[in-house]
Amino acid sequence: MRRSPLQDGWELSPNDPTGPRFRIEDIYPCVDGGRYPIKRVAGESVEIWADIFREGHDVLAANVIWREEKANDWHREPMRLHSNDRWHGRFAPPTPGWYLFAIEAWTDQYATWRKEFLLKQEAGQDVALTAREGYELIIELMPYEREPRLLVEAAAEKFTETGDPAHLLDDLLAAAIGTSELRPDLTRSHVVPLLAERERARAGAWYEMVPRSQGRVPGQHGTFKDCIARVPEIADLGFDVLYLPPIHPIGHTNRKGKNNSLKVAPGDVGSFYAIGDETGGHDAIHPELGTLDDFRRLVEVCKQHNMEIALDFAVQCSPDHPWLKQHPEWFKTRPDGTFKFAENPPKKYEDIVNPDFTCPDRIALWEALRDVILFWCAQSVRIFRVDNPHTKPLPFWEWMIREVRDRHPDTIFLSEAFTRPKVMRALAKLGFSQSYSYFTWRTTKAEIEEYLTEITSHPARDFFRPNLFVTTPDILPVQLQTGETWMFKSRAALAAMLSSNYGIYNGFELIEHEPLPGREEYLDSEKYEIRTRDWNRPGNIKAYLKQLNTIRRQNPALLQTNDLRFLQVDNGNVTGFLKESIEHDNAVAVAISFAGGPQEFWLHFGADEIGRSGNRKGVRVIENLVTGERHMLEWGGIRLRIDPNDDPALFFRCTA
């Protein structure tokens, strides 16, 4: 008999064709049959479901068993039959790390006997022989543990003395017998891996800051000290993560000029994505930014302000990167002996060279790349945004992320993969905590509702966590190029409210919106030059961003994406949705406009209910989180008005 090693308790009886007796099927959650871990947050309950059955009508029992991957002993939590052979249980992984869980099922022989005895007794049948069978069964199932054993022995003795079957039917006896270790048909399911991360993996507001543009003197190269000076302001806006694009030395060879020009002018600073020069590579700091000590101070100051640094991991090297001399075997050469620079024909990137991940010495290369991350971990960095992971082998990421997390389980990885959907999902499955998304290009109500439903529903929700960026140094989306303040606010509100992880790129708060003509790129992008700004310039929307972040922090419902329900809104320019954190007894409804003029609409809660299981009810009162106004709902909904010039969004706390 063929049997898959992943199924049906093969560990317990690999050679006996007559076992295992149970089927344990359709385990939820589980990604690709257990090939990839499900993602959860340490300390939070994991709800487990499975179909559990065997032949016949006996009474069954089941446990969830779970452990840290490297531990030896399983913990056990009881499961309960829900309906239609579907069982439910739960456990909470206490700390960040890799876990395993599985399900064990067995026949509850005593409960089966008890059920049948009572049915026969009720039907007036002669039960003397059945009672005797019950007696023999409890002797057979005698627990090892002292306390229950004494209880079972006492019951057996009383039955022997009196012949009264009542002594075999006691609830306390049932509990005692339940501890019996004799479970001859115990069947174990395949094992499901789980990655528990810390809360920041689930929720955070990101501020992307280009360090060299943080100086105060126009044209002068900013430093980490300048960055430190800005930390209190950014922390006050309510951001959690301060994300820096590459901070490493920048190559000279084929350096790009302003606006990605092939002609470089004296004083041009080059792209920070052309990493490495004679002073160092991925573990060095661009000298004009400061020293490693300065960087460590920045990390420390962020910590004091309850923020964290996220670094950028961009694998490519400038032609001046030390690795090209130290490890030429890591790079492809052409028939003329030159290194092959990066290209995506017909596009060329002459200022960077990509390591060859499949070269014969690839294991050394992979280890060197891993060690870059470990170096920054040693500087207390625990969040990494990874540049273009979809152009490097998927097995590299799976290996590298595990290597790092084995040493630092609290490390968070964000995948910047603007690529095909299957590849984006594969990166999430193999271990990235979070992922960039297509949000940037989803601009209508229908697009937003369809896309957010897709990425927050089964199966994606168990491995994919979106991080919605409104802009990036690479992307100034068309809808923001007119520079309308309401649109910037609307996009920020969509990102911050729909997703628990969202981000802006510096300049967004200043409504920067000048594109390269016909492109989705910034004019005079600071990818190629220093831009010095007045961060308090009139017209900025910092107060609005602060309000969004404040509302988020006060409402746990907004700090998750597992419970997002779109509501009925009778206006095609407005989306409405409800989010709830049952654990925190918090439900929030939001309405956001996609259009500039005033919008009137019905926000209707339909059959949606909130509250704890067993006590769920429809929403009856909503309280405006900005004005404090309270509204009773009539007919399950409410007539509302948005004036986007004031605020394109409305925020309500909901009560049942």
Next chain:
Amino acid sequence: MRRSPLQDGWELSPNDPTGPRFRIEDIYPCVDGGRYPIKRVAGESVEIWADIFREGHDVLAANVIWREEKANDWHREPMRLHSNDRWHGRFAPPTPGWYLFAIEAWTDQYATWRKEFLLKQEAGQDVALTAREGYELIIELMPYEREPRLLVEAAAEKFTETGDPAHLLDDLLAAAIGTSELRPDLTRSHVVPLLAERERARAGAWYEMVPRSQGRVPGQHGTFKDCIARVPEIADLGFDVLYLPPIHPIGHTNRKGKNNSLKVAPGDVGSFYAIGDETGGHDAIHPELGTLDDFRRLVEVCKQHNMEIALDFAVQCSPDHPWLKQHPEWFKTRPDGTFKFAENPPKKYEDIVNPDFTCPDRIALWEALRDVILFWCAQSVRIFRVDNPHTKPLPFWEWMIREVRDRHPDTIFLSEAFTRPKVMRALAKLGFSQSYSYFTWRTTKAEIEEYLTEITSHPARDFFRPNLFVTTPDILPVQLQTGETWMFKSRAALAAMLSSNYGIYNGFELIEHEPLPGREEYLDSEKYEIRTRDWNRPGNIKAYLKQLNTIRRQNPALLQTNDLRFLQVDNGNVTGFLKESIEHDNAVAVAISFAGGPQEFWLHFGADEIGRSGNRKGVRVIENLVTGERHMLEWGGIRLRIDPNDDPALFFRCTA
């Protein structure tokens, strides 16, 4: 790095963390991650789909590889990219048996080079060095096979002579290089098992016949000779399978009287499900039916009439079964030393004893049960209906069915499991060819449409084949108890048209409908007595059943359940559906009434299309398969009328 043994080509590189390069995901068809086989019919194409991708933008290639499970060599069929990283391929297992398939993917290095070369050339870039790289690549990829090798060598030579890259871009060269065995990143998916059965597994009309009731003299025990006499008539009605309930000796001890009475009268014949007496058990024949030779003749006569015998495999034993003496260790005893008879408390079945499938000597028991099937296989029986498989361990069936099919791959098993849905599905997954269903209790339009959609759609369609019985010796459903002819016809038409496998139990054609009061069981059931009938009694619906079977045989669309689409019908008493066999260029629409009075309705084909891929069109003409009338459709539909007293169903062949 952890890696599941079922995934990602671990066979090719179990120890190298840098491989495998490809992800091959979401393979369709595949049941429970490959734990169970998908079911198909030998000689028919299996359509394979999978997500196949790796990092970057190189040109990829993929094959379906497949083989008989016991064969050593894989066959290979090319796959093509459909869209969104989803690939498609197909293969056809030639004969019934167990097969495996998997997917292999690799980088087409030459096609990648060629694509990039052409892009650069088009953009006017200097391509001399790129051409040289192409030359080096075709040398590296030089095929071993003589013919393509000569072609590649010639191209390389011409390029060396002339320096003209055109010699490296030839389509013939591309085909030659395509045969290169050098595929360094070849990745193999997990393996998917497939069970190929013969056509009878997919489609057949079953006639269930109680042999002892086939005599002509009232009260006299029928024989196999009487059965043989009826074969021409049943074959003429268009049935494919003649199914006999147990034909073995019947026990005496605690024999049941008429109507399942505990009091047995002299001459009572007992239930044929109480198997075994002093003359023999499961491999013996009830003496009053005849001899083994008589039985073999019945098998042979059926064959001459293009029919097959199906036998009943009912595991339970009468208290007189030889096994109780020969192998008392196979049965449970009670504290008083008696054998434990079957019960489902408070119900008792004193005339049968169930073997204990988990007894210490279980392997001998399991083998003995398997040998019963093999014994009947040796008598040329290849179809077995299994009684109550859901009360015996699932691993037994999985093992036994494989043991039998390994010897006789053309064996068909029908599961009589009227039990919980998950258990019914599990029996289908583990190897039963067909399954009884809840059809008997689905009586309204909504119930039928919902249930048939469920069991003929993904995921059930890949492992579950319904066999819709209108009645059985155990079940006279409520809707047939009024004895209305139109209702008998309606149920038969639903069963025969919705499903490719359907069955009736003898007496149905005579509108037998007297129940035990308040029960779904027949009064004076022939489970407990002999019933002699006039099979041509006035009022019989044999002509109608013959018409149904004739329409089925003339229309391959009706002999499958993979393409069943319910149509719009503006009458709650009428269901309409479309079935199509693209392979046979055959599409049939059927409308069936659930009510007795005349019904008028619009049958609307909506957006449904028929025809081969690339040439699919809406239905335009329908031809009545009974009257030959042709109708042009207007507005995509047609107004129709059913008079159930004439015929509760309409049958149409559709053309586009």
